[in-house]
Amino acid sequence: MRAVVMGAGSWGTATAKVLSDAGTDTTLWCRREELAERINASHTNSDYLAGITLPANLTASSDVAEALTDADLVVCAVPAQSLRSNLADWRAHLNDDATLVSLAKGIETSTLMRMSEVIAEVAEVPDDQIAVLTGPNLAREVAEGQPAATVIACTDLGRAERLQQTFNTGYFRPYTNTDVIGCEIGGAVKNVIALACGMASGVGFGQNTLATIITRGLAETIRLSAAVGGQIETLAGLAGIGDLVATCSSPLSRNRTFGAHLGQGATMEEAQAAASGQVAEGVKSCTSVTALAEKYQVSMPLTEAVNRVCHDGLPVADAVSSLLGRKTKPEFLPGES
Numbered sequence: 001m002r003a004v005v006m007g008a009g010s011w012g013t014a015t016a017k018v019l020s021d022a023g024t025d026t027t028l029w030c031r032r033e034e035l036a037e038r039i040n041a042s043h044t045n046s047d048y049l050a051g052i053t054l055p056a057n058l059t060a061s062s063d064v065a066e067a068l069t070d071a072d073l074v075v076c077a078v079p080a081q082s083l084r085s086n087l088a089d090w091r092a093h094l095n096d097d098a099t100l101v102s103l104a105k106g107i108e109t110s111t112l113m114r115m116s117e118v119i120a121e122v123a124e125v126p127d128d129q130i131a132v133l134t135g136p137n138l139a140r141e142v143a144e145g146q147p148a149a150t151v152i153a154c155t156d157l158g159r160a161e162r163l164q165q166t167f168n169t170g171y172f173r174p175y176t177n178t179d180v181i182g183c184e185i186g187g188a189v190k191n192v193i194a195l196a197c198g199m200a201s202g203v204g205f206g207q208n209t210l211a212t213i214i215t216r217g218l219a220e221t222i223r224l225s226a227a228v229g230g231q232i233e234t235l236a237g238l239a240g241i242g243d244l245v246a247t248c249s250s251p252l253s254r255n256r257t258f259g260a261h262l263g264q265g266a267t268m269e270e271a272q273a274a275a276s277g278q279v280a281e282g283v284k285s286c287t288s289v290t291a292l293a294e295k296y297q298v299s300m301p302l303t304e305a306v307n308r309v310c311h312d313g314l315p316v317a318d319a320v321s322s323l324l325g326r327k328t329k330p331e332f333l334p335g336e337s
C-alpha cells in the first residue's frame with residue numbers, strides 16, 4: 001500500500017502524519033517545491049503546523065506525476081472550491097484502481113455538489129472507489145497525537161474497513177459508515193454553524209447561546225441530510241454532533257475564529273486577513289448550503305442568516321434579532337427535526 005496526500009495544509013499534513021504513524025508508506029504532495037524541500041530537510045511543516053515533528057519516513061514532493069504514480073490511496077486535501085480544478089490536473093496520473101479519499105468539508109458553490117460527487121465526475125471513478133474521512137478532527141490536536149475518533153464513509157463497506165486499518169493508530173481511531181451523504185452534509189454544515197457560534201461568542205454571548213446554536217444547527221443539518229438522502233443516525237455520531245461540538249467550541253477552529261472576528265465588528269476583509277490564508281470553508285459553503293436547502297425546500301434559518309452576514313452585509317446584531325423574531329414553533333414538527 002502506497003498513499004499520497006494531495007495538499008500540505010494543516011489537515012493534509014496532519015493526515016499524512018497519521019498514515020505514516022499507522023505504518024503506511026506515505027508521500028505528502030505540496031503545491032510549492034520550496035515547501036516540499038523544507039519538509040524533507042526539517043521534518044516539519046512550519047507554514048501550517050509549526051512545532052510538530054513529522055515522521056522521518058514521511059516524504060514530501062511537489063511533482064504530481066511522481067507523487068501519484070503507483071499510489072493505491074489518494075487523499076484529497078485541498079479546499080472544497082478548488083478540488084475540481086486540482087483533480088483535473090491530477091486525473092491523468094491516477095492509478096485506475098486507486099481509492100480516493102476526500103478530506104474537504106464543503107459543498108461546491110458552482111454546482112451544489114458534494115465532494116465525493118465532484119471526485120466521481122472529474123476523476124471518472126465509480127462511487128465505491130471514493131471514501132470520505134470526517135469527524136471532530138482539529139488538525140493540530142491530531143498532529144499532537146491527542147486521542148480522537150473519525151468516520152471513514154464509503155458505499156463499499158469492505159473498502160471502508162480496509163481504510164479503517166490503514167488510518168488506525170494508537171491515537172486516531174476510525175469508525176466505518178456507508179452513509180457518505182450524511183457524513184458529507186454533516187461536515188459541510190458544521191462549518192457554517194461554527195461561523196454562527198463564532199459570531200455569537202464575538203458579540204459576547206455565553207454558553208446558553210452556543211448550545212442553542214449547536215442544537216438548532218444540528219436540526220438544520222439533519223433536515224438537509226434527510227432531504228438529500230442521508231441517514232439521521234449519522235448526524236448523531238462523529239460526523240454530526242461530534243464535529244459540531246469540536247468546531248463550535250474550539251478556538252483552533254478557523255470557521256469559529258472567522259465568525260468571532262465578524263461578531264466583534266470586523267469586516268469580511270479584516271476577518272479574511274486574520275485567517276492568514278487558511279481556509280474557513282463555511283464562508284463559501286454558507287452560500288451553497290443555503291442554495292441546496294432552497295433546492296430541497298428545507299428550512300435552515302441559521303445557515304441563511306450566516307450567508308446574509310457574510311455575503312449581503314447584514315450586521316450580526318440584525319441577524320440575531322431576525323432569528324429571534326421568527327414565529328414561535330414546536331421543537332419537533334411531524335416529519336421534521
Ligand SMILES: NC(=O)c1ccc[n+]([C@@H]2O[C@H](COP(=O)([O-])OP(=O)(O)OC[C@H]3O[C@@H](n4cnc5c(N)ncnc54)[C@H](O)[C@@H]3O)[C@@H](O)[C@H]2O)c1
Nearest residue numbers: 007008009010011012078082103104105137138139278279
Ligand atoms: N484544518 C483542520 O483542522 C481540518 C480538519 C478536518 C477537515 N478539514 C478540511 O480539510 C480541507 C483542507 O483544509 P486544511 O486545513 O488542510 O486547509 P489549509 O488552509 O490549512 O490548507 C489548504 C491546502 O490546500 C492548498 N490550496 C489552497 N488553495 C488551493 C488551490 N486553489 N489549489 C490547490 N491547492 C490549494 C494550500 O496550498 C494548502 O496546502 C478543508 O476542506 C477543511 O475543511 C480541515
Ligand SMILES: O=P(O)(O)OC[C@H](O)CO
Nearest residue numbers: 135136137138253254255
Ligand atoms: O478549523 P475548521 O473550522 O476548518 O475545522 C476543522 C475541522 O473540520 C474540525 O473537525
